Amino acid sequence: MSEYNKKTIDMYSLGGALEYIGHNDIDPETEKWEKLFNYVKNALPKDKKVKIIEFGSGCGQLSAMLQESGYDVTSTDVVDTFLEEQRRRGITQIKKYNFLLDDFDNVFGSKADLIISWRNPHLDMDDMRKLFDVVYDGLNDDGLFIINFQNSDVHPEADMLPNGTKYNYKILEDKQTKEKRFYAYFSKDDIEELRKNLFDIVEYHNEGGKEQKNWHVLTLRKASDIAKS
Numbered sequence: 551m552s553e554y555n556k557k558t559i560d561m562y563s564l565g566g567a568l569e570y571i572g573h574n575d576i577d578p579e580t581e582k583w584e585k586l587f588n589y590v591k592n593a594l595p596k597d598k599k600v601k602i603i604e605f606g607s608g609c610g611q612l613s614a615m616l617q618e619s620g621y622d623v624t625s626t627d628v629v630d631t632f633l634e635e636q637r638r639r640g641i642t643q644i645k646k647y648n649f650l651l652d653d654f655d656n657v658f659g660s661k662a663d664l665i666i667s668w669r670n671p672h673l674d675m676d677d678m679r680k681l682f683d684v685v686y687d688g689l690n691d692d693g694l695f696i697i698n699f700q701n702s703d704v705h706p707e708a709d710m711l712p713n714g715t716k717y718n719y720k721i722l723e724d725k726q727t728k729e730k731r732f733y734a735y736f737s738k739d740d741i742e743e744l745r746k747n748l749f750d751i752v753e754y755h756n757e758g759g760k761e762q763k764n765w766h767v768l769t770l771r772k773a774s775d776i777a778k779s
């Protein structure tokens with residue numbers, strides 16, 4: 551787990567999460583959540599009951615929508631304030647879980663058919679590698695992984711960590727956050743390196759911002775163990 555991920559979690563725990571929840575109350579981004587909900591629903595097989603786990607669910611909007619539609623979904627986070635917010639929204643299956651440190655099987659007891667990691671830009675390349683391994687091991691055969699990454703193409707000003715991660719450590723201009731936050735940016739080549747041997751690409755597109763390219767969005771399918779070895 552990188553020092554930046556740790557610092558970000560500390561920042562959220564020491565007031566940043568309340569600030570995040572407050573911004574969300576002012577601008578609930580309803581259309582964006584509906585779009586994501588439909589994207590997830592369309593990716594899922596229609597003919598079987600699936601177990602869904604969302605990593606880093608924050609306020610829990612997506613998990614709440616999935617639960618409301620009858621899906622078996624568990625929302626998670628590592629920050630207590632976010633877990634309380636998820637409870638307040640009525641989510642019934644909630645786990646405190648740090649996907650970079652905690653043992654998946656101990657926390658969840660069984661594998662998932664879909665794992666979602668949405669808008670978690672606070673991970674450098676090494677943290678991402680770990681996340682991909684954890685998701686691979688946490689999924690049933692043919693399980694799906696939905697993830698988005700901030701696009702390095704729209705951040706030419708970014709600095710570079712020794713491990714090659716493009717990043718900023720900054721106050722958000724549009725939201726005027728009190729503390730700096732770590733934002734990592736990824737290229738298509740970075741994503742290719744992360745997913746090869748582990749996942750096949752089911753769907754890929756860009757979205758967000760004026761030019762609809764702020765984020766890479768992917769649905770991935772777990773490749774067989776043979777491909778991994």
Ligand SMILES: C[S@@+](CC[C@H](N)C(=O)[O-])C[C@H]1O[C@@H](n2cnc3c(N)ncnc32)[C@H](O)[C@@H]1O
Nearest residue numbers: 606607608627628629647648649650668669670
């Ligand atoms: C920018 S917020 C996004 C929350 C939500 N997914 C959304 O789209 O609004 C990032 C979330 O990831 C969580 N997070 C960051 N690092 C984590 C880790 N190592 N394990 C679990 N959650 C983590 C944070 O606590 C926070 O809730």
